[in-house]
Amino acid sequence: MITLTGYNWVPDFARGLVRDLRVRWALEEAGLEYQVKLITHEEKLSPAYRAQQPFSQVPAYQDDDVQLFESGAIVLHIGRKSAALLPTDQAGQDRATAWVFAALNSVEPFIMGLIDVDLFSREEPWAKQSRPHWEAMVKKRLSDLAERLSGREWLEDRFTAGDLMIATVLRILRHTDLVTSDPTLAPYLARCESRPAFQKALADQMASFNEAA
Numbered sequence: 608m609i610t611l612t613g614y615n616w617v618p619d620f621a622r623g624l625v626r627d628l629r630v631r632w633a634l635e636e637a638g639l640e641y642q643v644k645l646i647t648h649e650e651k652l653s654p655a656y657r658a659q660q661p662f663s664q665v666p667a668y669q670d671d672d673v674q675l676f677e678s679g680a681i682v683l684h685i686g687r688k689s690a691a692l693l694p695t696d697q698a699g700q701d702r703a704t705a706w707v708f709a710a711l712n713s714v715e716p717f718i719m720g721l722i723d724v725d726l727f728s729r730e731e732p733w734a735k736q737s738r739p740h741w742e743a744m745v746k747k748r749l750s751d752l753a754e755r756l757s758g759r760e761w762l763e764d765r766f767t768a769g770d771l772m773i774a775t776v777l778r779i780l781r782h783t784d785l786v787t788s789d790p791t792l793a794p795y796l797a798r799c800e801s802r803p804a805f806q807k808a809l810a811d812q813m814a815s816f817n818e819a820a
Contacts, residue, residue: 635804637689774799784811
């Protein structure tokens, strides 16, 4: 049985964004059965959990064959089990994998820089000074992404793990209108979020927080 670990509670601003959502979504797209183990923020620091997740974060993943951490690695592992996430041809798999890496390396770091100055460090004097820099960097990456998606439904010729990862990264900007005001990215994200697998994954994650509350 696949076991996915997530938090039993996060602040309201983080709900629906915690990275176990990516894995839940991938598992739902792949049609794989799984169970969720919820941990507290104290339990994530325990030696037992750090043996699974060295950085005391979520998600952690375990199946009959492997124990993994890092959402991108887990999504790709799931993708190799299902054509729903990765094409069956090698070239298609490689291109989808490249988009997974792009989400994590070329887009998300800049978005998280903006999140830091907008949410986590907003009271610091340097935050206001550095915000124009981070917003400009985010806009450049979003522009590059929109250019790729112009005239396309998906990043490649079908929905893949790359779209899943890009969509979850774009959702981090929900406190701004940087995505929702874009004529290409807004409908693209809406297409991703309208998928039944995403809706199920999101509802289940939110339910876990509500039960904990």
